[in-house]
Amino acid sequence: MDVPVEIEIPLPVTVTWEEIMLLFPDQWVVLGNPVMLGTKVSQGVVIAHHADKRIASIEGGEKRQGFQKFTLVFAGKPKPVRKIGILRTLTRIA
């Protein structure tokens, strides 16, 4: 019988955004020395990751030594944003 092989990802390692999405789906990820492409992350070193933004951020703060720059990203489709009604036209008056 085949025994499932657990692959441990050595950290820190530089990963691309595509790899982050695959490795840490629906998690908040703190990256060290990120490379940004426009407003998006192209790659970075994973410092911490967790489904809870607060925990990821706290762990990232604790393990920040050795890095100069950081970013915090969500590796997944964000939850729906609450619509802000202030500027929405709800009914148009003729």
Next chain:
Amino acid sequence: MKKYPFEWLDEYGLMVVLAEINEETTLRFLLDTGSSHTCLDKNALYIEEISLRDAVGQVEIETANGLIRADVYNIPSIEVLGIKLLNHPIQVIDFIEHGMLSDYSGVLGMDILGSKILCIHFEDGYLTFR
């Protein structure tokens, strides 16, 4: 003139830009001309190890979901759209606690946007700020 890219958040057409806190941490900010003040998610501040006891005040702010309280911190440095503000007072709230679960960590409001001329080039996906 420098062009700053922005990202459309799907579905709702909200615009996201990048801001750098303390010359270290790059965070995604929602560009919001309907917000009087810039605010930050408390949960993202833990990366910066800013002591959450260092608040210089507390304010009550009106949101679409009612009144909430926010702590005010003098953030040592915030750089966004080519301008750098030192010890700028920023309102800090817990986004998760208030049901804001999207993937941005701040809201860029009129206290910063109102200081210059903002041009949004929707078709080309960039803005200028001078």
